[in-house]
Amino acid sequence: MNWDDTTDAEAAAERLVGAAADGEDQAVEAALRPKDLGEFIGQEKVREQLDLVLRAARARGATADHVLLSGAPGLGKTTLSMIIAAEMAAPIRITSGPAIQHAGDLAAILSSLQEGEVLFLDEIHRMSRPAEEMLYMAMEDFRVDVIVGKGPGATAIPLELPPFTLVGATTRAGLLPPPLRDRFGFTAHMEFYGPAELERVIHRSAGLLDVEIDPTGAAEIAGRSRGTPRIANRLLRRVRDYAQVKADGLITQEIAAAALAVYEVDARGLDRLDRGVLEALLKLFGGGPVGLSTLAVAVGEERETVEEVAEPFLVREGLLARTPRGRVATPAAWAHLGLTPPRSQSSGNGQQDLFGA
Numbered sequence: 001m002n003w004d005d006t007t008d009a010e011a012a013a014e015r016l017v018g019a020a021a022d023g024e025d026q027a028v029e030a031a032l033r034p035k036d037l038g039e040f041i042g043q044e045k046v047r048e049q050l051d052l053v054l055r056a057a058r059a060r061g062a063t064a065d066h067v068l069l070s071g072a073p074g075l076g077k078t079t080l081s082m083i084i085a086a087e088m089a090a091p092i093r094i095t096s097g098p099a100i101q102h103a104g105d106l107a108a109i110l111s112s113l114q115e116g117e118v119l120f121l122d123e124i125h126r127m128s129r130p131a132e133e134m135l136y137m138a139m140e141d142f143r144v145d146v147i148v149g150k151g152p153g154a155t156a157i158p159l160e161l162p163p164f165t166l167v168g169a170t171t172r173a174g175l176l177p178p179p180l181r182d183r184f185g186f187t188a189h190m191e192f193y194g195p196a197e198l199e200r201v202i203h204r205s206a207g208l209l210d211v212e213i214d215p216t217g218a219a220e221i222a223g224r225s226r227g228t229p230r231i232a233n234r235l236l237r238r239v240r241d242y243a244q245v246k247a248d249g250l251i252t253q254e255i256a257a258a259a260l261a262v263y264e265v266d267a268r269g270l271d272r273l274d275r276g277v278l279e280a281l282l283k284l285f286g287g288g289p290v291g292l293s294t295l296a297v298a299v300g301e302e303r304e305t306v307e308e309v310a311e312p313f314l315v316r317e318g319l320l321a322r323t324p325r326g327r328v329a330t331p332a333a334w335a336h337l338g339l340t341p342p343r344s345q346s347s348g349n350g351q352q353d354l355f356g357a
Helices: 006-014 023-032 044-060 077-087 103-111 129-141 195-209 215-223 229-246 253-262 272-284 292-299 303-316 331-336 350-356
Strands: 067-070 092-096 118-122 143-148 155-160 165-170 186-189 320-323 326-329
Touching: 023 195, 023 229, 044 077, 044 186, 067 077, 077 092, 077 118, 077 165, 103 129, 103 143, 129 143, 129 165, 195 215, 195 229, 215 229, 215 253, 229 253, 272 292, 272 303, 272 320, 272 326, 272 331, 292 303, 292 326, 303 320
Parallel strands: 067 165, 067 186, 092 118, 118 165
Antiparallel strands: 143 155, 320 326
């Protein structure tokens, strides 16, 4: 997906089950974010390892090592960066890779950092190459060379930087060049959350939002949250609206299910776009294989939207498979939509061969 294409980015943000944050999400997340590692729910291994890194740095009276956080959107990378700053009693500066298109942009940010400050660089893999190369020296030696002038008369002026901690976040760790990745002292991959962890997130958020919810209601929302706390919090807010308008305010399993049916989020967390992709694949193309461009035209969406917004979750749920011959629906997809696969697939000759292709 080309994230420079604002149409695709907006499509991801507008989905109720999309992990991209919109303006409302950013405001609410600020209120719901945990303030320290003790409050942070889930990611047990990452929390334990990060706690050791931060405690050791505090004991030495030094700045913490540079930290790289990777994983899907909505799993808590930004929250952890703020917790790192809080645990180190340091200010935090927040920017993103797309905002740094020239080495001068990065030099301006680095030269204004205070000693011990945390610099959070979101989507670090999208930073420009000249800025990336400047970052190597800044991370390792705490200095940058500022080029003054052009051509043969250009000179490099070394600029010393105060020790700082860089926290990089990326949804595509594989796109980071090895020289950059190797300069991080601690790297962590954020995993998707299990239902029990999401229920804890929902109960905590409900308390902060002054929402009444029983365990069955929390379980219903958690089951449709696609393993992502940000989506869980967003669904909670929409179910809260429904409960206030259509019921007495208490969120039960029945109320949560009815509310999410209104918003077209089904029992597995699929929304209109997800089901549209599956229905086109099953009803129009007999379960596949079908090319991505053809499938996108059938759904009425851009190729990139289908590939980067809908497909990852469908593949993770075992409802769709990418094969050399095209996209193929799995038996679970037929069952989820209540459809019967063609005889050639149900007999095991067609689809099974495609998976082996």
